[in-house]
Amino acid sequence: MAKDYYKVLGIDRKATAAEIKKAYRKLARKYHPDVNPGNPDAEARFKEIQEAYRVLSDEEKRKQYDTYGFVPDEEGMPAGGAAGRTGWSGPQQDVRVEFHDAGFGGFGDMSEIFEQFFGGAARARRRRPRPQRGQDHELQVEISFEEAVRGTTVSIPLQRQVVCSACGGSGNVGGKVCPACHGAGVVISTERLKVRIPEGVRDGGKVRVAGKGAPGVNGGTPGDLYVRVKVRPHPFFKREGDTIRTTVPITFTEAYLGAEIEVGTIHGPVRTKVPPGTQSGKTFRLRGKGVRNPKTRAYGDHLYTVQIVVPTVISPAGRDVARRVADLYTEDPRAGLPRGL
Numbered sequence: 644m645a646k647d648y649y650k651v652l653g654i655d656r657k658a659t660a661a662e663i664k665k666a667y668r669k670l671a672r673k674y675h676p677d678v679n680p681g682n683p684d685a686e687a688r689f690k691e692i693q694e695a696y697r698v699l700s701d702e703e704k705r706k707q708y709d710t711y712g713f714v715p716d717e718e719g720m721p722a723g724g725a726a727g728r729t730g731w732s733g734p735q736q737d738v739r740v741e742f743h744d745a746g747f748g749g750f751g752d753m754s755e756i757f758e759q760f761f762g763g764a765a766r767a768r769r770r771r772p773r774p775q776r777g778q779d780h781e782l783q784v785e786i787s788f789e790e791a792v793r794g795t796t797v798s799i800p801l802q803r804q805v806v807c808s809a810c811g812g813s814g815n816v817g818g819k820v821c822p823a824c825h826g827a828g829v830v831i832s833t834e835r836l837k838v839r840i841p842e843g844v845r846d847g848g849k850v851r852v853a854g855k856g857a858p859g860v861n862g863g864t865p866g867d868l869y870v871r872v873k874v875r876p877h878p879f880f881k882r883e884g885d886t887i888r889t890t891v892p893i894t895f896t897e898a899y900l901g902a903e904i905e906v907g908t909i910h911g912p913v914r915t916k917v918p919p920g921t922q923s924g925k926t927f928r929l930r931g932k933g934v935r936n937p938k939t940r941a942y943g944d945h946l947y948t949v950q951i952v953v954p955t956v957i958s959p960a961g962r963d964v965a966r967r968v969a970d971l972y973t974e975d976p977r978a979g980l981p982r983g984l
């Protein structure tokens with residue numbers, strides 16, 4: 644049996660065109676598949692609503708429906724038998740008529756609905772349309788320590804709802820459900836957006852991409868996209884702002900006699916001198932060997948802390964040497980320390 648379209652839209656049989664439209668919009672918003680993902684009941688209901696609207700919004704079809712209780716589909720080929728081939732031929736109450744997925748009533752209706760789905764606070768806007776800037780979006784990308792230090796380009800998949808090009812947004816092609824969008828009139832389009840992450844970006848830093856947020860409403864400008872950057876830590880190089888810190892092991896001999904050692908920096912190895920009598924834990928500065936500040940474009944410093952390592956292989960010869968080293972201390976290194984609180 645044909646459905647009661649008035650009941651489907653929850654309206655009176657004497658409803659005006661404006662009331663029908665209003666009821667349809669309200670229900671379409673509620674049951675649209677995009678607001679009910681993975682809900683087959685809502686999807687079925689949505690199709691039913693579209694079908695009812697398609698008939699009742701068309702003066703001619705509504706008249707036929709009111710008179711006969713059903714309307715043949717666009718091509719005059721009802722899906723179910725008898726009245727089929729010859730097209731519309733009068734009252735055939737026993738003929739079951741099924742409608743193909745009706746799609747939206749037209750692009751005008753659809754764009755308005757989608758504005759409301761994706762544009763936020765919509766009702767007030769619909770009454771008094773004025774340009775509204777689209778919302779800003781934010782998403783996160785994760786990059787390596789090295790990429791953050793040197794700068795990189797990330798490719799971000801941006802999904803947008805766009806009008807189906809196969810059917811122009813009507814949901815139908817040649818009277819059949821559009822195979823590209825399955826009648827929705829819109830498809831998801833994935834755009835790969837290349838975003839340049841500047842040299843020196845910090846963990847948690849944000850890069851603004853103008854105009855890539857939510858689309859504007861009623862001709863408003865689109866919002867911006869903010870790309871928040873998460874930087875994976877490095878096992879060796881530690882970063883504090885634009886400063887890089889490392890720990891460099893040295894031998895007792897290097898510390899005592901002084902030496903020229905190589906210190907690894909993010910810009911490559913740097914040869915530097917350890918002065919004679921260097922204490923373990925002393926920190927030295929390499930100017931300009933840190934991270935470039937994305938704003939000032941100035942390079943930070945590299946601070947390295949030397950740590951004297953003690954040989955772990957204990958040999959008789961080693962014991963002799965160590966005892967002789969002890970003679971080098973002219974005083975107790977802990978002499979000045981308090982012995983308690």
Ligand SMILES: [Zn+2]
Nearest residue numbers: 807810821824
């Ligand atoms: Zn389509």
